[in-house]
Amino acid sequence: MELYGYFRSSAAYRVRIALALKGLDFDNIPINLVPGISEQRSKGYLAINPQGRVPFFTDGDVGISQSPAILEYLDEVYPQVPLLPSDATGRATVRQLASLIGCDIHPLQNVSVLQRLKGEFDADSDAVIAWVQHWIREGFSAFEALIANASGSFCFGDTVSLADVYLVPQVYNARRYEISLEAFPEIVRIDHACNQLKAFQQAAPENQPDAPAV
Ligand SMILES: N[C@@H](CCC(=O)N[C@@H](CS)C(=O)NCC(=O)O)C(=O)O
Numbered sequence: 524m525e526l527y528g529y530f531r532s533s534a535a536y537r538v539r540i541a542l543a544l545k546g547l548d549f550d551n552i553p554i555n556l557v558p559g560i561s562e563q564r565s566k567g568y569l570a571i572n573p574q575g576r577v578p579f580f581t582d583g584d585v586g587i588s589q590s591p592a593i594l595e596y597l598d599e600v601y602p603q604v605p606l607l608p609s610d611a612t613g614r615a616t617v618r619q620l621a622s623l624i625g626c627d628i629h630p631l632q633n634v635s636v637l638q639r640l641k642g643e644f645d646a647d648s649d650a651v652i653a654w655v656q657h658w659i660r661e662g663f664s665a666f667e668a669l670i671a672n673a674s675g676s677f678c679f680g681d682t683v684s685l686a687d688v689y690l691v692p693q694v695y696n697a698r699r700y701e702i703s704l705e706a707f708p709e710i711v712r713i714d715h716a717c718n719q720l721k722a723f724q725q726a727a728p729e730n731q732p733d734a735p736a737v
Contacts, residue, residue: 524549527571527579529556530731531699533629533692534590535578539731540688541597543722544604553733556634576633591625594685606685617679620669620686624693628662631655632696652700659697660706666690667707676716683717691717695728 526542526549528535542549554577555562562568563575572579572588579586580593582600587593598606607614630636632655640646640654670678678686694714697704704711717723728734 525552525581526550527552527554527568528577528731529554530728530734532556532577533696534576534625536692536695536726536728537590537688538578538580538593538597539726540691540723541594541606543725544606544683544688544720545597545601546603547597547601551732553731555733558634558638591621594688598685604683606683606688608679608682608684613679617684617686620666620678621689623662623666623669624689628658628693629696631658632700655696655700656702659693659700659702662693663697663702663704663707663710667709670709670713673709673713677713683720687713687717690714691723 524542524547526535526538528539528551530553539551554568556577563572563577569575571586574588576588578590578593579588580596581587582596585596587596594606607617637651637655640651641648646654673679675681677683678690690710691714694704694710718727724730729737
């Protein structure tokens with residue numbers, strides 16, 4: 524198995540968490556997304572993933588982009604440590620939480636979106652930071668309300684699910700953009716619980732080979 528990713532990419536971070544939870548070994552192939560280096564737009568990488576984004580995952584002859592597709596593939600083919608509940612309502616609830624982050628928060632803070640705000644719409648750094656903070660806060664308010672009655676250790680009961688796999692990388696980004704998480708106590712509690720687990724620690728950005736040494 525190979526994972527083309529970037530230490531700070533939250534979409535790649537999701538896949539690393541799932542691989543670690545399931546105990547699957549993989550080759551970590553870093554693609555540097557830093558503007559100006561932009562390895563995701565190199566000819567070589569575009570031949571692998573024409574969309575020019577990470578993650579891209581291979582399992583033998585299988586090659587897949589898009590973290591939701593990769594995560595569903597992993598859960599179907601490697602069902603140990605399932606990431607989805609066994610009943611339809613539970614699965615819909617977990618997918619609802621994951622989609623809130625994957626569809627409605629994360630895409631608005633993507634490198635190419637932020638670069639376009641700067642390059643085409645004259646947004647300065649402060650405006651770009653305010654943009655990112657707005658969408659994370661708005662999405663987290665809804666997420667917090669949805670999990671307000673979560674009585675278990677994680678987003679859905681006492682078992683880690685896809686909702687947690689999406690949440691932890693998004694909290695990492697929120698902290699990176701210096702967003703106060705005071706208004707989101709459940710999110711903070713669950714993020715903390717997840718980060719006690721070895722799989723989440725193994726997948727953390729600072730523990731990746733392409734993370735800068737501190
Ligand atoms: N929907 C995709 C999003 C992938 C994505 O946007 N990846 C970002 C990093 S988190 C990326 O490669 N950005 C590079 C770019 O925008 O040029 C997924 O979940 O895999």
